[in-house]
Amino acid sequence: MSGPQSVDRALAVLDAVADAPGPLSAKALARRVGCSLSTVYHLLGPLTARGYVVRGPRGYGPGPRVPALHRAVRRHLDAGAEVAALLPQLRRATGGEAYFTAYRDGRITVVDTTAPLADTAHPFPPGPETRAHATAHGKALLAGLERGARRRYLADHGMARFTERTITDEERFEAELSVVRDRGLAVSVGEADPAYTCLAVPLPHLPGRALSVSLPLEAFRRRRDETGTLLTLAAASLAAAR
Incomplete structure (x- = not known):
């Protein structure tokens, strides 16, 4: 062979x-x-x-070579010291797990997260994101693409239904992304996992990158507006640090 x-x-x-x-x-x-x-x-x-x-x-x-590969991915996708410091701060402020996500070469990847690596039940682990159309970070990143690139992404990866809330129609999804672009904030309420909601903001100073937070549904209902504001402030502070 x-x-x-x-x-x-x-x-x-x-x-x-x-x-x-x-x-x-x-x-x-x-x-x-x-x-x-x-x-x-x-x-x-x-x-x-x-x-x-x-x-x-x-x-x-x-x-032992595997952690070095993860560090290299983080370095190549701009998840440097500023991001490493910001994610725990965002977790403490929002009470939810925080994420740094990237789009590159037709793939979306959860690059870094505050969720414990040993927590295999957590719905958004580091690595390839196969449910981008159903997640807030996926919506935030896809909203920033030209429609042709977005159509290619959806054609390659599909729009599988994960819960009764998952958007699986492309035109409806386009309407959703238009709202994301207008608000500068993406929200997924139980679309990828019925027990979780996630919110995300794109990082204009880092095209193809996003910050997000996931919360259990009950926590989201109590803290939706506050969490969105904290995410926006975190993105602004990251831009200022660059």
Whole structure:
């Protein structure tokens, strides 16, 4: 095995290790990736040598190189020291988890968050955002694109229904984004997860970037206007710091 297929399978192994709730044996990885055990061992060799995975007594898990990749992503997507300091402040002020999100090359990514990394039940973890049309940060970022780019994004990623509130009609979604542009604030009330609401503001000084906060529905009902104001002020303070 060589060339692109080898690369693709190596990345599939890395994805399987990353997505698993705990260590995986080589046999389990072979089943998940859909290849032979000997192929998995062939792929695990360089992944382990380079520090992308580690082997423990219960199987393979993410290696020490992975946090360095996350730091590199944050650096390349402008999530520097100012953002790292601002997100905890925003969390304390709003009582909700805070996020820094980016659009680049046709993908939306949750780059940084105050939500505990061990909280696997949290609905907006770091990484690729596959529900952008149903989230406030996705709406804030998509609203800033030209319509052609937005249509390509929706064609590539779809508009799946996650709850009864999810907008799945493109024209209705366009109307929603028009409101986002007018207000400078995006809101998603139980559209991606029925128990959560999120609010987001774009960062004009950082095109393709957004700040957002998620709250349980009850907290949102009590603090909607206040949270939106705090987000706007946070975006302004970040712009001033740049």
